[in-house]
Amino acid sequence: MLSVFTVSVGFGIVLPLLPYLIERLLGAEGDAALVSQHTGLLTAVYTLSLFLFAPLWGRLSDQRGPRGVLLVGLLGFGVTMLVFSFVESLVAVYAERFISGMFAAAVTPVAAAVFGNVTTTEQGRARRLAFVSMTGISGFLLGPMLSVFVTRFAADTFSLALPAGSVAVPLAATGLLAFLVAAGVAFSVPSIEGLGRSKQISNTSADQKAWLVPKLLILTFIVSVGVGAFEVGLALRGKQELGLSPYQIALMFTECSLVMFGMQAIVFSPWFKPDTTRWLIAPALSVLAAGLFLVPWASDFMLMLVVIGAVAASAGILSPILTYWISAKAGSAQGWELGKQTAASSLGTTLGSAVGGILYSTVYLPGASFVLSASLTVLGFLLSLGLPHLLMLPDLCSRSVSARSSKQK
Numbered sequence: 001m002l003s004v005f006t007v008s009v010g011f012g013i014v015l016p017l018l019p020y021l022i023e024r025l026l027g028a029e030g031d032a033a034l035v036s037q038h039t040g041l042l043t044a045v046y047t048l049s050l051f052l053f054a055p056l057w058g059r060l061s062d063q064r065g066p067r068g069v070l071l072v073g074l075l076g077f078g079v080t081m082l083v084f085s086f087v088e089s090l091v092a093v094y095a096e097r098f099i100s101g102m103f104a105a106a107v108t109p110v111a112a113a114v115f116g117n118v119t120t121t122e123q124g125r126a127r128r129l130a131f132v133s134m135t136g137i138s139g140f141l142l143g144p145m146l147s148v149f150v151t152r153f154a155a156d157t158f159s160l161a162l163p164a165g166s167v168a169v170p171l172a173a174t175g176l177l178a179f180l181v182a183a184g185v186a187f188s189v190p191s192i193e194g195l196g197r198s199k200q201i202s203n204t205s206a207d208q209k210a211w212l213v214p215k216l217l218i219l220t221f222i223v224s225v226g227v228g229a230f231e232v233g234l235a236l237r238g239k240q241e242l243g244l245s246p247y248q249i250a251l252m253f254t255e256c257s258l259v260m261f262g263m264q265a266i267v268f269s270p271w272f273k274p275d276t277t278r279w280l281i282a283p284a285l286s287v288l289a290a291g292l293f294l295v296p297w298a299s300d301f302m303l304m305l306v307v308i309g310a311v312a313a314s315a316g317i318l319s320p321i322l323t324y325w326i327s328a329k330a331g332s333a334q335g336w337e338l339g340k341q342t343a344a345s346s347l348g349t350t351l352g353s354a355v356g357g358i359l360y361s362t363v364y365l366p367g368a369s370f371v372l373s374a375s376l377t378v379l380g381f382l383l384s385l386g387l388p389h390l391l392m393l394p395d396l397c398s399r400s401v402s403a404r405s406s407k408q409k
Contacts, residue, residue: 001111001132001135001355002056002181002184003070003073003074003092003107003111003181003185004107004108004111004132004135004136004139005065005135005136005138005139006074006077006107006139006174006177006178006181006340007073007077007104007107007108007139007178008135008136008137008138008139008140008143008234009139009140009142009143009174009177009225010081010104010143010171010174010178011025011104011138011140011143012141012142012143012144013143013144013146013147013170013171013174014143014147014167014171018039018042018043019035020060021033021167022038022039022093022095023035025088025089025090025093026038026090028302031078031181031193032332033283037088038345040354041094041096041106041299042093042094043097043353044350044353044354045094045097045098045101046098046100046101046104046351047346047347047349047350048098048101048346049097049098049099049100049101049102049104050101050104050105050342050343050346051343051346051347051350052102052105052343053101053102053105053106054105054108054109054339054340054341054342054343055336055339055343055348056105056333056339057069057073057094057105057106057109057110057158057335057339058109058110058333058335058337058338058339058340058342059333059336059339060335061110061113061334061335062113062332062334062335062336063332064111065184065190065191066110066111066113066114066117066189066190066335067185067189067190067191068187069106069110069335070106070107070110070111070114070182070185071185071186072103072106072184073103073104073105073106073107073110074103074107074179074181074185075178075179075182076099076103076106077092077100077103077104077107077175077178078174078175078176078177078178078179078182079175080096080099080100080103080175081100081171081172081174081175081178081201082171082172082175082176083096084096084099084100084171084262085168085169085171085172085175086168088370094343096353098309099320103343105339105342105402108132108342109335109338109339109341110335110338110339111132112129112323112327112334112338113327113334113335113338113339114189114190115128115129115131115132116129116327116334116338117334118190122274122275122328123270123273123274125268125274125289125324125327125328126274126277126320126324127267127268127269129268129320129323129327130264130265130267130268130320130324132262132323133259133264133278133320133323134264134265135260137257137260137264137307138261140257141254141258141261143258145356146170147167150170150173151169151170154169155169166190166214199321210392212329212391213326213330213337215323215383215387216325216329216341217326217340217341217344218344218346218383219281219285219318219322219380219383219384220326220341220344220348221317221344221345221347221348222285222346222348222376222377222379222380222400223285223288223315223318223322223345223348223377224344224345224346224348224349224352225348225349225351225352225355225373225376225378226288226292226311226315226352226373226374226376226377227311227315227348227349227352227354228348228349228350228352228353228356228371229251229292229352229353229356229369229370229372229373230292230295230311230352230356230370230373231256231353231356232352232353232369233295233356233367233369233370234252234253234256234295234304234308237295237296237304242299242300242301242304247291252304252305252308255305255308255309255312256308256311256312257300257311257312259308259312259316260312260313260315260316260319261307261316262316263312263313263316263317264316264317264319264320267280267316267317267320267321268320268324274324275392276327277321277324277325278321278325278387278388278391278392279388280317280321281318281321281322281384281387282381282385282387283394284314284317284318284321285318285380285381285384286381287310287313287314287376288310288311288314288315288318288377289374289375289377289378289380289381290310290374291307291308291310291311291314291376292311292370292371292373292374292377293370293371294307294310295307295311295367295370296367296370296371297367319328322341323338323341325391326338326341328391329391341365346358352373355369355372355373356373
């Protein structure tokens with residue numbers, strides 16, 4: 001969980017400073033349009049790197065064990081943060097975003113795969129996978145605040161004269177945190193010899209799993225497209241159409257993160273059995289589609305908060321449920337399948353953000369980005385209608401029996 005928190009903070013801590021950094025590096029040529037373009041591209045470069053490398057790191061963790069992959073990811077992430085913390089070139093910033101994304105891709109899916117392998121009950125697997133997702137949200141939510149705090153603390157304590165948009169201190173602090181967490185991983189994460197549980201129970205339904213997991217990955221992609229388009233459109237609509245203040249826009253994003261965090265904590269709490277979560281997939285997709293469709297018709301701040309709550313709640317439910325069922329059907333290929341889920345999520349977020357920004361201002365279809373993402377979500381809803389019965393496969397029962405037998409032995 002600390003590993004996931006570290007890479008999430010590393011992403012969120014840079015976001016509020018990127019426009020200022022780009023503006024300073026471009027100098028007199030840095031007009032508002034160019035700064036916005038580079039900000040979007042730098043974010044896309046990071047998520048593109050996650051898409052490219054997460055499955056590869058996941059496959060390597062299945063073959064060689066998760067501890068080594070996590071160590072490489074954290075140490076590489078820390079080194080890139082330290083090396084590029086004082087860059088003064090826009091090209092170097094692009095390189096830093098890509099390389100950091102490459103090493104971050106070795107952390108989140110592999111951390112989830114560890115839980116998928118070592119937990120002995122479905123309740124334990126579900127709760128710990130939800131913890132991974134909640135930790136990622138916490139890091140992203142706290143990142144901007146920690147960025148400002150660390151920068152001010154360093155400037156006041158060491159009397160540093162930092163230029164506007166400097167990311168030196170936040171990146172260096174994140175790099176040091178990555179090294180500390182890597183030391184903990186070296187002593188606490190089991191090697192491949194300790195991950196025999198899934199191998200004993202993974203071959204009971206290979207034929208069904210062969211197409212069930214891809215369907216779950218498609219749903220992950222659809223949800224991520226909707227969330228990506230929603231986040232971009234939310235900021236643009238709040239500023240350009242509703243005339244909201246930066247404080248109100250920040251409050252909307254904070255509400256979104258907090259609602260997602262709360263729903264993830266509830267859906268896999270001790271009050272709910274993990275196998276019953278399969279019945280929530282289709283209803284949550286329907287709420288997500290309705291929320292996305294209603295965003296353009298939310299005409300004031302309070303209505304926007306209501307719609308945001310609906311979208312965030314449904315997305316917060318879907319994310320850990322899809323992760324849990326992919327892990328439950330992955331068998332011994334935990335890293336490979338969860339790596340593909342990270343890739344699907346990253347690709348969906350990238351495409352959703354890009355398409356949302358491009359289509360937002362079209363005159364032919366007002367609110368086009370929201371309508372199209374809602375339509376795609378409706379397709380996901382139709383795809384999910386048969387999942388509750390299909391997910392309850394015999395291997396789930398045999399998994400519980402195997403776990404109880406091993407405990408008795």
